[in-house]
Amino acid sequence: METDLSVDAEALAAENARLRERVDELERERAELVARTSRLVADAEERTYWLERWQLDLNALMRRPGAAQFRALLRAARWPMRQAKLLARRIRGGA
Numbered sequence: 001m002e003t004d005l006s007v008d009a010e011a012l013a014a015e016n017a018r019l020r021e022r023v024d025e026l027e028r029e030r031a032e033l034v035a036r037t038s039r040l041v042a043d044a045e046e047r048t049y050w051l052e053r054w055q056l057d058l059n060a061l062m063r064r065p066g067a068a069q070f071r072a073l074l075r076a077a078r079w080p081m082r083q084a085k086l087l088a089r090r091i092r093g094g095a
Contacts, residue, residue: 051058061067 062071
């Protein structure tokens, strides 16, 4: 009977240690998630601040004639720039 209790105690201690490790791991993940979320919120707040300061209404701006064509032009212009950056990274050995 006493042997069963010591085995049960050891099993409970092992499970307790495993659960504590898992809790620590989850707390680290949560801290990383909170930090990442805080950075995203700060970036969004900064963008919003400048849009408000410049009194820009992006919704109104995008409803104007030619807005869709302008966005398409920007996307088309970004592609070669991204390819050039990718090529430069490959030449430097970064990717």
